[in-house]
Amino acid sequence: MIVAQRKPFEEIKDMLKVYKKVLNVGCGTCVAVCLAGGEKEVDVLNAELDMARKLEENPIEMGAITVERQCDREYLETLDSIVEEYDAILSMACGVGVQFLAERFPHKPVFPAVDTSGLAVNQAVGWYEERCRSCNQCVLGMTAGICPVTMCAKGLYNGPCGGTNKGNCEISKDQPCAWHMIYERLAAQDRLDNIIAFYPAVGWKDQTPRTLIQPGYKTEDSAPEN
Amino acid sequence: MRLDYPVNIKIILVPCTGKVDVLHLLRAIQKGADGAYVVGCLEGACHYNEGNLRARERVEHVSRLLEEIGLEGDRVRMYNLSSGEGPTFAAYAKEMTEHIQKLGPNPLKKWAE
Known part of the structure; x- marks a missing residue:
């Protein structure tokens, strides 16, 4: 949401x-x-x-x-x-x-x-935590369902970086290291080969507004005028 | 008990103070009431577990909103007592009335007509 x-x-x-x-x-x-x-x-x-x-x-x-x-x-x-x-x-x-x-x-x-x-989840009444930055290039399948773009302070696709510190991020002791969490969960699932794979960085540059038309729906040209 | 308490107080009954909304308190002040206070059950004794705790949070929120718009936040308050404490109810009514009298009339009153 x-x-x-x-x-x-x-x-x-x-x-x-x-x-x-x-x-x-x-x-x-x-x-x-x-x-x-x-x-x-x-x-x-x-x-x-x-x-x-x-x-x-x-x-x-x-x-x-x-x-x-x-x-x-x-x-x-x-x-x-x-x-x-x-x-x-x-x-x-x-x-x-x-x-x-x-x-x-x-x-x-x-x-x-x-x-x-x-884009956030509801943890309790009135308490929301961000989980997705809508990067349009989802890697959650390889990262054990933990988003490195949102949860890592650097948004790293290949982590952890040198700033990981006993499970926390170097920016704050209250901020868990996303890549530590990814490691822990992949290890528990016996899927650690995923963390060794190399992911190309997300293509943030030259971003233009994205348009999504679901298969079977109208084309962009047929969008109604205001 | 036939206790006396200030006649300027208008009582609005609610099933639980958890029913009192931010908007109820704001509207009271917006429509010219000099003050508004919520009297709930003792903390830890809510029949619905946390109705009075929620009410307190809302009162505190309204207090901050009033400060934000330039009114005294202390025009809204929360009191707690048990249903057997008639004399305390009268004492709180007197305390709130004296407190509001010190603050003076709500400057929005002239717009309320």
Whole structure:
């Protein structure tokens, strides 16, 4: 799941300082589950903005709507008839949702209310840990299900490096060494030959935005216009 | 017991303080209440195990949010007592009222009409 955390209140307030009527758009999927940008978080942020601006004798009118997903055109359609009533849009979705919203309403200023942190697992209520950086070149099959891009401080495809220290990473004693964990798990599975294999480094350079079309679906050319 | 406690306090009943949400407390202040406090069972004695502990976390969160927007965070508080402690309930009501009177009225009150 994509996880995010709300931006500091001062930063959000500052982005909206020149606007009098703003629509706060929540997203009902990933950021709602991670308690950052769903319906309830929209209401809390709106209440805060309302009170803060009244205290400054400069009231703001905040609209609230939460769509199922901001990364799907069909859900953004529901906003078409209401955005014109507002000076600006605040989005509580991940960076994907904010951009899709801005694409759909290019004449309206769109602001992000959350910082998108990554792809994470849920360890306990309100506690999320990153596990994937969506590198598009998955090596988990060879690394015993532990991602070296995410879990290794250097993102090494061939490790460990000289900084491994009794199971921990040199950057912090609280940070386990990913390649130590990979070694331990591969050893337990009697698959240590995998750690000796050499993996070419991930092709991060010359990155362009990736498009994914699942087999059997439309081609990129047939994507609908906004 | 027919105990006296300040008449300015409006009681809202909930099945457990674990039901009290951040938004309930925020809305109270937004709509002009001078303060809001949650009275839960004693810590360790929640019928639902951790309702009162969750309530305390939420009260503390709202307190931080109020500070963030420029109000006194201490306008919201959490108290704990057992259901047999009527006199303590009245004492907390008096303490909260005196505390809020020291802070003065909620500046948002004029916008609440």
